[in-house]
Amino acid sequence: MELILSPSRMKKIRYQFIFYITLISFLISIVHIYSTSLLFALPFFYVCFMCGYQSIIGYAIGLGIGVIFLDVPYDVFVISAISFVILEFCLLFQSMKSRYVPYLLTLIGGIYYAYIQIDLLSTLLLTILTYINTMIFTSLTPIFMHGEAELLTHERMKALTVVILICTMGLLPYSQMSTMILIRIFILIMIYHECLDDLLPGLFYSAMLMLLMDLGYKDDILSFLLPLFFFYMIPCHKKSTIVSLYFVSHLILPFFLDFQYTYHGFIVVASGLIFFILPMRLHKPVLSSSYQEMTFKQQLSKQVDSFCHLFEQMTALFTKAPAPNRSLEYVGYIYEDMCQNCSSQTTCFHKKYGPHRLVKLMNKGLKESYSEADEDFIHQYCLNPEKYLALVQQYRKDYRKIRRVQEEYKVMKNDLYHQFSLLNHVFHQFSHQLEIGHIEEKHIYEHMEGYHFQLAHLKKYYESQSVYYLEIGLYDMTREEIENEFIPILEAYLNETLDIEVIKTPMHQLGYTYLVLKHHTRYFIQYGVSQCAKESIACGDSYTIFSMNENDYFALSDGMGQGQKASDDSSLTLDVMKQLITNGISLNDTIQSVNALLKIKNRNDMFTTVDMIEINLVNGVTTFMKYGACPTYILRDHEIIEVESKTLPMGIISPLETMIQKQTLKENDMIFMVSDGFSGHFREFLKDNEYLIGDDHPKDIAHLFMTLANDEQRNDDMTIMVLKICKQ
Incomplete structure (x- = not known):
């Protein structure tokens, strides 16, 4: 590939290419059937025509050597020259597509065979062989153009x-x-x-x-x-x-x-x-890599599916079921202690008419205190009311303790149910991605052929994680068709932007078009962070910055309170989010997973705010996610745009409603993310101090604003993150 190889290496490859073309044209010129080599030379001429003028020169040199030194009939040279003129004429007026050229060359060959007065049957045979050879030779055009074993x-x-x-x-x-x-x-x-x-x-x-x-x-x-x-x-x-x-x-x-x-x-x-x-070195068999890759993906997919089934079973263990009525169990204890040997036992626990009101009051007394009317009824109808009330009061304490444990167990069970359901969903999503796979060469090839584009070659090269090149060989495409039809369709399929790096149409409409497209980021982010802790032990605010594919992520988390505990909670939150996102988990699943984790971990004692920004470095589209966080401010040409969301912090309720806002950023836009340690009037603070920003680096701006804020007040941990959008 031209963009990967050095210029000296490319020059050497071109010379080798011309040498091979010359050698092949010389060898086929001396293969004669019925005293002519035209049925081989003419198909190879068309391959050289599609590859460009350098190839045609090599072809002419090879034929010339055969004519001069080995007495090859010069007719082949003349017919090739006539074919070149005809094809150039077609180029000038754009009157023929490449798929019709084999028929044209076959016709030229047939006329020549008839001209040299070969018998009719032999003429027909040579004409058919000329067409067959043309189709065989032209199928190798990508090999001659690119010289890659993968083709x-x-x-x-x-x-x-x-x-x-x-x-x-x-x-x-x-x-x-x-x-x-x-x-x-x-x-x-x-x-x-x-x-x-x-x-x-x-x-x-x-x-x-x-x-x-x-x-x-x-x-x-x-x-x-x-x-x-x-x-x-x-x-x-x-x-x-x-x-x-x-x-x-x-x-x-x-x-x-x-x-x-x-x-x-x-x-x-x-x-x-x-x-x-x-x-000799033993190379891999032709096309075997795709089979091996498919086999590995199938094995991995089976393992993921088994995990999905496992988590479905684990989720079923925590399905919501009605809780058993434990109060009846304690009524049984009172019966054993008091009513079992009572003379009125059959009256209170009547098999036909059901339990007496005294029994129903036992159930009520376990859950709440008796009213005066209830106590009067007990004294009037119970044979031993003092023992009745004492036992109910005794078991009420035990029952309430068990009830509190059950409530906590129920909450934990619901949280675990939600967490396992979420993990099950994540595994199903991963399994689905395995089935679809990444959009690679074969997917692009099949998709574009569905639009009836004639692709002879397609190769994807990665320069980095977010920058890649697409090297494409096309038939029958003009530059206008490539720019107005081919590239927009390809961009829509990939959902990515592509820039033209190289486009060569050596023989224009009749030939082979060489195209290199580049996907790369158009922006980069300058950033600066400044923190100030209320306590010297640790800052309760944490931040993280990382990249995934073509996106940059900036996140700020404030653990409730100050000190080491708040710092641990906020750093744990951001670390888990980073690990999930960088491993391909969607933003929604990431948020729900972290929220469920915090809810189980903290048991409603401590919560964590999250303020995250995802910036697409290709198109500048920015996603804001806020949970209990302070507003974020965008400074654009002296205009302040506020992005806020009135949501609860993470770790309080589950599931958490996903709140996402999107903005398209422009060059030189500045973003200010702050924790709640800053005063609630950061908009006014930013407006008053905007004149101090100038062209300073975001790092200097963050330190400056932190110094100014410290002069005013410091009631909590403070963090400010300043981002600036810059064009590549």
Whole structure:
């Protein structure tokens, strides 16, 4: 990629590219079928045409070498020049799309074959082969443009096999034995890299072309095709086993062809030994990485789903159920102590008509004090009223203690129920993200192809966590179409802005467009923080600053009270929020999780305020989240914008209503976040001292304002955070 490589490295790559183009054009120019190489040269010319003028120059040099030194017919050079003029004419008037060019070149080739008076059947065959070769060669355009192994899909691997074998066939008229050795070495290399399925189609097609060159190659073709079936039956991965099976597989050849032991034996032994001593690194199989990635994601997704199921079961343990009536249990205790042996027991606890009012008053007395009428009724109808009242009063104390414990247990149970429900939701969200995955190359590719854009290449490069490049190869796209259609659709899909870094249309509408888009931040934040503690032990205010992707986060928390306890609560709050956000948990889930944690931890004894700002450094959109916090002030061109929210601190109620406000910030906007240690009239304080700000750094402004505030009063811990929006 041009933006990643150094200029000297890019220059070297260009020279190598021109050399390879020259070499390929020279080799295919000497491959003749029916005394012409046009069916190979014309398709390769179109690839060079799409790659640009440098490639065309390399192509012309290669043909020229063949014409001058090896008596290649100059007709191929002339037909290529005519095709160039026709395509340039189409460019000038923008009268043809690239998908129609193979038909145009096939027509030009067919006219030439008829002109040189080949018989009708041969003319038809060469015309069809010209079209097939054009489609094969053009599928490799991204490889020639970018030279990256990641672009080697199975289809392109098959096409590349055909091109390599055609280039090798150019040596057949000059050294048949050397050519056969080279073909066999290439076959062994493909077997070593586990590309046998990609090799065979190209090998069969090239074998057909060799037979069209000369039927005398039949035995040579059979000699390298027949042994391949052994490698389908016996998989081999090491060089030694491949070479051993390679030698053994040739024992069948004398039964099928006129086997010349000296000629064929030398070819087999030489090719096997050369392959064995060649230094090679085993690369990953074509397209295997996506399979491995998918397998890993499926395993991880199963683990997350099992956690989801676990938390669903744990949540079910804390589902809200009606609490049992414990007062009836204590009525049973009174019955055992007093009524069990009473002569009126059957009257008070009548099986048919239900309990007497005296029994109902027992239940009432456990929950509240008796009225005067209730006591009169007890004295009138109970045989032992003094013992009755004494037992009720005794068990009332126990019952109330148990009742308080039950109430606390109920509150804790509700909090745990909410917390487990929240964790269950977080795991479900994570599982859903795993199923969808990040928007990477294949997702972008599929989405843009859905809009009928012809993408030949797409690669994503990360420069940092929030800066990346998209390198794209396109067919049939003008600059206007890219700017007005392609990029807006891509930005809408990614929900991100993209800038054009490089756009090259070497052959314009008919050619291959090279495009590099950059996603990066447009803003950065200058900030300054100043704190002053009321107690020398610790400041009850805490703050944190961190980044996640393209967002910067600034948070301020005030623990209720002063000292170490307040400091611990506020720092814990911010630390947990930071960990959740940086691990991909949404803002709403983060807020609810921290709120539930504080509610369980503090048991309603202490609360914590939270004032958080999320600034998107790409578009300047800023999200304000406030819970019991002081207003935030935006200073823009001497105008003060107040952002406030009347909400409770965290740790009081659960669930907590999410309160979010959004503002789009501009360059040089300043944001002031303060804790409640500042006076309640910070707006007036800011207005009175605005003239002192000037062009100072936010750090100096924060220290200045803290000094001025200390001169007025200090009734609590004080923290001020000053932010300034700056453009990159």
